[in-house]
Amino acid sequence: GGAWLFVETGGDTEAEARARAETIVRAADVVDALVVTDPARQRALWRVREDASGTATRMPDGAEAWPGWEDCAVPPARLGAYLRDFRSLMADHGLRGTPYGHFGDGCVHVRIDFDLLTGPGVARFRRFSEDLADLVVAHGGSLSGEHGDGRARAELLPRMYGAETVALFERVKAVWDPDDLLNPGMLVRPAPLDTGLRFSVLPREPVDVAFGYPADGGDFSAAVRRCVGVAKCRTTSVSGSAVMCPSFRATGEERHSTRGRARLLHEMLAGELVTDGWRSTEVRDALDLCLSCKGCRSDCPVEVDMATYKAEFLHHHYAGRRRPAAHYAMGWLPVWLGWVARTRSAGAVNALASVGPLADVAKRLGGIAREREIPRVAGETFTRWWRRRGGPSGEGKPVVLWPDTFTEHLSPSVGRAAVRVLEAAGLRVVLPPTLRPGSRPVGDARSRSALSLLTARRGRVCCGLTYISTGQLDRARAVLRRTLDLLEPVLATDAPLVVLEPSCAAALRTDVPELLHDDPR
Template sequence: LPFAPLTVEGMAADLVPSATALPKGGAWLFVETGGESPGEARARAEAIVRAADVIDALVVTDPAGQRALWRIREDASGTATRMPDGSEAWPGWEDCAVPPARLGAYLRDFRALMAAHGLRGTPYGHFGDGCIHVRIDFDLLTEAGVARFRRFSEELAELVVAHGGSLSGEHGDGQARAELLPRMYGEEMVGLFERVKGVWDPDDLLNPGMLVRPAPLDAGLRFSVLPREPVDVSFGYPSDRGDFSAAVRRCVGVAKCRTASVSGSSVMCPSFRATGEEEHSTRGRARLLHEMLAGEVVTDGWRSTEVRDALDLCLSCKGCRSDCPVEVDMATYKAEFLHHHYAGRRRPAAHYTMGWLPVWLRVVSRTRTAPLVNALARFRPFAWTAKRLGGIAPERDIPRVASRTFSRWWDQRQDKAERGDLVVLWPDTFTEHLSPSVGQAAVRVLEAAGLR
């Protein structure tokens, strides 16, 4: 801190992918420096490295390398919700803060307290400000687990205060910490808070129970309303031990799906970017599925029209599966929901026309009737009927079917590469039948790179 860095962030090994190129160690400080020029910023970084009592260090000046490291830190609020063995971890002690000079002693006591309660968690966060984030593997689904959550919370509050810290260094007390505030401020001060609240809000309309007269910290827990037995489902959910409820619980509200900017490889979530509405974000859909399982707000279960309508614009692109730090897989959840939603009854026409599109297009390919289909697509009455059945917007043109599929083009090629590492190219329905030029271009690029 005497070197006045721009940022000092802590990161433990459990949160960092093993392939990431980092210095030796089991935990790292990400320290960012600046200056009037790149040279000045680098000189400050090297001065910190020389002065630091560490096992190893690395100065990263490459912008791409910096972005990769910052993504690890940005995703930590999501990746921390799963322990290395796949078990769940939860917030509840997300942003305690102590004076930076006390941080080392506090973290050692904090880890000792977790061990004493048989709990695990991975601290990270704004170490330069003494502010720690952590997700802990509390069992919030059983009475014994919730009781342990309460005991740990009470003891941790005492520990934070003993180190001269704050129970909420960044985000506020909310319902999770309000009951414990007398340990930090004292009963007399909290009583004064209550009197002030009574003067300005005598009917307790504004944020009731958040600061004074709070509900118990272990009341109204989010998962108390979920079914205790696994829901009967058709997909396997191997990362969640076959439990659909656990799969839905993956979403912890990080809100990376609500981004409107396109940066790097991020694609999540296209429908939210188009509508700007929460119900069409990955987070909003996960929340609705949670409410469906709880059965209090959404009461129709798998037949819920609210959930169906929210999932309707999901493209099943799996952008969430790759971009979400907790790997929420809304495409699979949507398939699961629709399977149950329409079980035993007729689906909308578009499910048959578009869902069976690979079948229709294979028939066209085998009968070599692509020219006839394309001609009919330009015939207005036929096109109107086809769009209506397919759920296609009337403003859109019906794509032309290729006269020669990608696979047929490949089979007829005479100049296939004979050398190089083998690449398997898997053409989807659209590449195969509607846009074979895309697949052909991919082949040219791969072969130009020396692959076969």
């Protein structure tokens, strides 16, 4: 079987609904069938359908696919024959697409891998559109079964209604709108369907960027093009595990949704409305409330990664310029907390932070809301506790516990609890190396010899999150290369890496390979 058909049945009781479903299964000529009654499994299946308008924009090989023939409809009795002819027509034009839709109503949605970036590709788009319009009409269907005609299909309406009827449309509109002020060029006297295409104004060559964008061929424009306006990011309430998009939920403004930000980045690249490129204050302000939570990367059907796009933008926007104070205060947080730990001044810092006027100044410099309390710095860091307890214990399978900045300096109790849990599970907990004699990492957060102590250059692993989220990507790359240097002995083993802070785990999983795309490690 090459497709799924979801059929929903009901009844006065659950047993009656199930019996009806089983009757359909027995009567169906299908490869396989499954009756699902569990509500959670039903929701999971329906999400596949709900996300189709986004997931269908990428072919299995990663090629882009686009709307354009979004909701043709034919009489349900003609659907099978129409779909066979439709697939044959796509093959004749060398195109691919994934149909989905409301098959009980004969309404078919599809994303097709049109090449809308080159002249020959756009010409093929036109030829296919004309042929498909004729095919739909031949099956007694409508060019727009659900969403309306508009600029995408208005030019083809004479093929469905006939020239005489369309001329009547024009005369009626002229009576009520003689100056053609209302929605001009949409249904009557339309612009050609292959003009004004969204991507015609984008750069033809990849722009110079810091991240690798491996899923988009290294092309930032292609990454931005992922957004096709599904608007799943415009949810106003929490539903299940979805988190996208918290800033839109707070403000309700389109520019603070993932879709709105992607559109602004598109306009920035196009250079027509947003004319100052990476220096754009409009784009900067729209991205300002983005939490870099990467919720869109997991929730968006096409995996728009606004956190990465924001970091990329900030990297270029502030290149060679002074940054906001928060970028230095929060972006360099690992450095400042490391200094506090080395000077053993946590008590003094906490005391100063408890003084109202001083705390207010610190919050302003750090970009922290006045209503928030400044977190207290731990008197003993996690790794200092680790050394005091004597390092690893036990003989079980080793696991490497990542000492992130927050666990290390602000919540070492979390790290201590993790050690207890892992050791109770029979594992041998070790920490990443932190000492390098010359260029070779040694030790396990502590030196094994006096010579190593005398000759080592101290370093500490870091996921680079604070630098990445503030767009300080040159600094982030330097930190991440140092981290990979330290981790080389770990990477050579099969020991799993346990990361307690989710945002650090996300940075290690996605940002490191994309930012260090030229590093084979």
